[in-house]
Amino acid sequence: MAETPKPAEIQLQIQLDEDIALGHYCNMALVNHTETEFTLDFIYVQPQQPKAKVRSRIITNPKHMKRLVLAMQDNLAKFEAKFGTIELLESDNPVH
Helix, strand or coil: CCCCCCCCCCCCCCCCCHHHHHCCCCCEEEEEECCCCEEEEEEECCCCCCCCEEEEEEEECHHHHHHHHHHHHHHHHHHHHHHCCCCCCHHHCCCC
16 A cells, blocks of 8 residues: 655745834733634723724634633743743732
8 A cells, every 4th residue: 555645844934024023012902702703902001091092903713812822821931930920910900
């Protein structure tokens, strides 16, 4: 019996445009979901201002969201191992 040839491994090349590479500072995020997708809105709230603008919106599927959460937990653990525990006050977490 002949062996089935393995497909060639593809190397993903990621392009980062200059304006995207600059990034946006955000100090608030809103997460919403439906049965099929998650929407993450990243916002910059200025002190003493009644309005805030969404700087970026990411829409993804539930499986990718789970992978993203796991990657963030892993990176937070590595950060805290290197730089110390990040302390949060109850007032730092507006979500209940």
